[in-house]
Amino acid sequence: MLQSKLFLKTIKEKSSEAESFSRDLLMRAGYVDQLMAGVYTFLPLGFKVLQKIENIIRKNIEQDPVLGQEILMPVLQPKENWQKTGRWDGLDILFKVKGGGDKEYALGPTHEEIVSPLAQKNILSYRDLPFSVFQIQTKFRDELRAKSGILRTREFLMKDLYSFHATQEDLDKYYEKMIKVYFNIFKECGIGRMTYRTYASGGSFSKYSDEFQTITDAGEDTIYICKKCKLAINKEIKEGIKECQNCKGADFEEKKAVEVGNIFKMGTKYSVPFDLKFRDRDGLEKSVIMGCYGIGLGRLMGAIVEVNHDDKGIIWPKSVFPFLVHLICVENDKKVKTAAEKIYKTLLKENIEVLFDDRQDKTAGEKFADADLIGLPIRLVVSKKTEAAKSVEMKMRNEAQAKLVPIKSFIKAIKK
RNA sequence: CGGGGUAUAGUGUAACGGUAGCACGAGUCGUUUGGGACGAUUUAGUCUCGGUUCAAAUCCGAGUACCCCGACCA
Numbered sequence: 001m002l003q004s005k006l007f008l009k010t011i012k013e014k015s016s017e018a019e020s021f022s023r024d025l026l027m028r029a030g031y032v033d034q035l036m037a038g039v040y041t042f043l044p045l046g047f048k049v050l051q052k053i054e055n056i057i058r059k060n061i062e063q064d065p066v067l068g069q070e071i072l073m074p075v076l077q078p079k080e081n082w083q084k085t086g087r088w089d090g091l092d093i094l095f096k097v098k099g100g101g102d103k104e105y106a107l108g109p110t111h112e113e114i115v116s117p118l119a120q121k122n123i124l125s126y127r128d129l130p131f132s133v134f135q136i137q138t139k140f141r142d143e144l145r146a147k148s149g150i151l152r153t154r155e156f157l158m159k160d161l162y163s164f165h166a167t168q169e170d171l172d173k174y175y176e177k178m179i180k181v182y183f184n185i186f187k188e189c190g191i192g193r194m195t196y197r198t199y200a201s202g203g204s205f206s207k208y209s210d211e212f213q214t215i216t217d218a219g220e221d222t223i224y225i226c227k228k229c230k231l232a233i234n235k236e237i238k239e240g241i242k243e244c245q246n247c248k249g250a251d252f253e254e255k256k257a258v259e260v261g262n263i264f265k266m267g268t269k270y271s272v273p274f275d276l277k278f279r280d281r282d283g284l285e286k287s288v289i290m291g292c293y294g295i296g297l298g299r300l301m302g303a304i305v306e307v308n309h310d311d312k313g314i315i316w317p318k319s320v321f322p323f324l325v326h327l328i329c330v331e332n333d334k335k336v337k338t339a340a341e342k343i344y345k346t347l348l349k350e351n352i353e354v355l356f357d358d359r360q361d362k363t364a365g366e367k368f369a370d371a372d373l374i375g376l377p378i379r380l381v382v383s384k385k386t387e388a389a390k391s392v393e394m395k396m397r398n399e400a401q402a403k404l405v406p407i408k409s410f411i412k413a414i415k416k
Numbered sequence: 417c418g419g420g421g422u423a424u425a426g427u428g429u430a431a432c433g434g435u436a437g438c439a440c441g442a443g444u445c446g447u448u449u450g451g452g453a454c455g456a457u458u459u460a461g462u463c464u465c466g467g468u469u470c471a472a473a474u475c476c477g478a479g480u481a482c483c484c485c486g487a488c489c490a
Contacts, residue, residue, distance in 0.1 A: 012440070012452065013428050019483075037482065091490070092417095110490045144417060144488060152489090160490095203490055220489090264490085294490085330450055365451035372451090383450065393450095 001044075001323065003357040003370075008033065008043045010370050020218035022305035023149025025314050029373045031322075038146025038154035040298070045374065048322035050157065053189060053297050054136055056319065057159050060185050061134060067174075067181060068132040068161050073114050075138060077106045081113040084273045090204075093141040107140035112266070112292065115162045116274040123288060125279045126166045130174065134161035136297070148218050150298040151258055151306075157297040165289045166278065171265060178293050182212055182261050189300060190317025191307050195260065198223050199245055200234035205264040205292070208237070212261035216306040219258030227251040260300045263293040314375030315397050323355040325414060326376040330364040330383045340382040343392060343410070350411055372397070378414060 008030040015024055026032045031046035042050055061067045076097075082088035088096075088106070095107040108114065115133065122128060139158045146154055161178075165171040179197060186195045194215045202209040213223050213232060222235040228249035233241060243250045268287040271277070276288045301320075308315045316322075325347060329340035340356070347354040355376060357367050364383075371379050381393040381402070392410050395402035405413045 009441090011427065015427085034482090087490080093489070112490075139490095141490080145484095145486090147484085205490065262490090292490085332449070363449055363451080363453060365449090365453080368451045370452085381450080385450080 001355050003355055004359045006030070006044060006355075010373055012369075020148040020151060020302070020306065021309055022151065022218065022302040025305055025309055025373070025375075026149060026302070029314060029375070032150060034149075038143060038152065040150055040153060042298075045322040046301070049301055049316075049320060050297055052320050052322075053300055054157075054159075056188050057136070057185055057295060057297075060181050060188075061161065063181075067178065068134040068163070070135060071133045072135050072137060073108070073111050073118070075108050075140070077108050077114055079104045079106060081117065082106050085113055085270065087113070093143060095140045095142050108137075109139055109141045110292075110294075111135070111160055111162070112270045112290075113274075116270045116276050116290070119162070119164055119288070120274060120276045123164065123276065123278050126281055129166040129278060129288065130164055130170055132161055132163035132174070134159060134293075147220070148302070150302040151218060152220070153298060156299065159295045159297065161293040163291040163293070164276075165291070166280065166286070168267075168289055171289050171291050175263065175265060175291055178263060178291075179210065182263070182293075182295070185295070186212060186214070186260065186300075188319050190304055190320055191260070191300075194307050196223065196225055196230065196232040196257070198232040198234050198257075198259075199237065200262075201236050202264055205266050205269060209262055209264045211259045213257035214260050214303045214307060215255045215257050216303065217256050218302075218306050219256045221257050221259055223255055223257045224252035225255060227253055232257075258299065258303050258306070260303050261293075261295045264291065266290045266292055309375070312369070313373035316375050316377055318377055321353075321375075321377055323353040323376050325352055325354040325378045325380055326357065326371045326374065327354050327380045328357040328364075328367050328371060328382070330367065330381060332360050333384060336382060336384055336387050339387050343380065343382060343407070346411065347414075352411075352414060380410070 010030050011028045015027065026046065030043055031049065033041040033043055035041060079088055087094065093109055097105050097107060099105055136157060136159045138155060140155055143152060143154050146152055163174050165174065183192065186192050191214050196213050198211040198213040200209050200211040211234060213221060223232040224235065224238055225232045226244035226247060226249045228251065229244060229247040231244060231246045267289055271288040271290055277285050278288055280286050304317065304320055305314050308317055327340065327344055329337055344354060344356045375397055377397055379395045379397065386393050386404065389404060391404040391406045393402050394405045394410065394413060
């Protein structure tokens with residue numbers, strides 16, 4: 001991608017509005033644009049990051065054995081399904097829309113009301129269980145207060161997965177497996193070390209749930225991390241709890257955190273109203289046991305930035321970025337330009353994602369400042385100096401020192 | 417939803433009730449080119465509605481939007 005053709009420009013000045021790092025950086029670097037409170041457009045750079053995250057999640061679920069099959073459910077949903085579970089009136093974040101003839105619909109904030117009757121069509125006997133489906137789709141929630149940029153929005157991409165089981169033991173087994181998958185996803189997204197499995201309230205789904213909380217001051221939750229086993233407890237249920245549920249440790253560290261994922265054991269809460277039953281081995285009809293597992297993609301992207309940045313800009317981790325390489329030509333000298341273009345073409349041929357700063361009306365300082373702000377993992381600089389040495393300068397965004405790499409071997413150096 | 421704050425050009429900001437100014441950006445021309453370079457020139461603004469006043473960006477009222485705190489958060 002040529003930077004001269006990039007859809008949105010970077011902004012030098014910090015916004016005057018008090019805000020989170022991720023909001024400020026993502027907006028200034030041209031990743032997102034705000035339409036209104038809690039609603040954002042993902043610009044080319046931001047959209048690419050979102051797709052990276054999406055693919056990491058998808059890859060981890062569609063491993064061998066497959067932990068869930070991908071589907072796409074409707075956003076527009078019938079009122080009746082929501083009345084059946086009492087959430088048409090009971091869920092105040094639900095967006096309701098009127099169609100023709102005053103017919104009413106819900107805009108999906110979550111999909112238990114849709115996936116449960118869907119599953120019913122697939123389940124007849126215990127032989128049909130277990131199975132799970134997931135989707136990556138836009139959710140709508142009329143949050144009373146949107147905040148902190150893309151950390152809390154009213155419209156957001158979410159991966160929601162629903163699992164269906166014949167027995168509690170089977171759900172428990174799958175649930176623990178999914179916890180491992182979640183940790184792999186967060187590790188790959190560069191926030192593994194800052195993310196904690198957190199014992200939390202189950203909301204209206206279940207008594208308890210497991211949250212995945214990433215430590216950051218921009219977060220709106222407070223968690224207590226057990227210093228011994230590193231499991232955490234959300235402040236919302238900490239009242240009266242004196243020791244760790246896991247290791248009985250009593251030494252906790254208090255931290256602010258943002259919830260990047262949440263998983264629930266829903267039991268039969270949704271299978272009962274939708275009459276989701278199966279015929280068991282013993283000939284009896286039983287209710288299906290369900291679990292649900294969510295990750296907010298935009299929020300995850302925001303959390304990555306909260307955890308990975310410095311005062312100059314974003315520092316994307318090595319698996320999440322809009323482009324891997326930021327190629328910068330600092331001179332308009334014809335020979336140097338030709339050399340830079342050659343490197344650009346080589347990178348494209350090698351299928352290495354590259355953003356080429358080919359702008360001729362910008363000074364070197366401006367280009368470097370933009371590169372730091374945008375935060376791609378690898379920076380390559382081409383100049384008279386590097387051209388004379390038949391090399392290219394390479395610098396990692398998370399390192400201070402740049403080094404010269406011979407033209408002949410720079411592809412190898414990048415791949416490493 | 418309760419409380420607080422803010423609203424001036426694309427962005428960041430100034431202006432006692434009396435000529436809306438500055439910087440950045442953007443356009444044009446030229447000089448520059450390893451950390452947001454320089455000169456010339458052009459461009460563009462008082463959130464909306466109402467009130468007070470000879471006169472309102474400024475005072476008053478209502479509305480709207482955004483931000484922050486709290487409550488809420490499948």
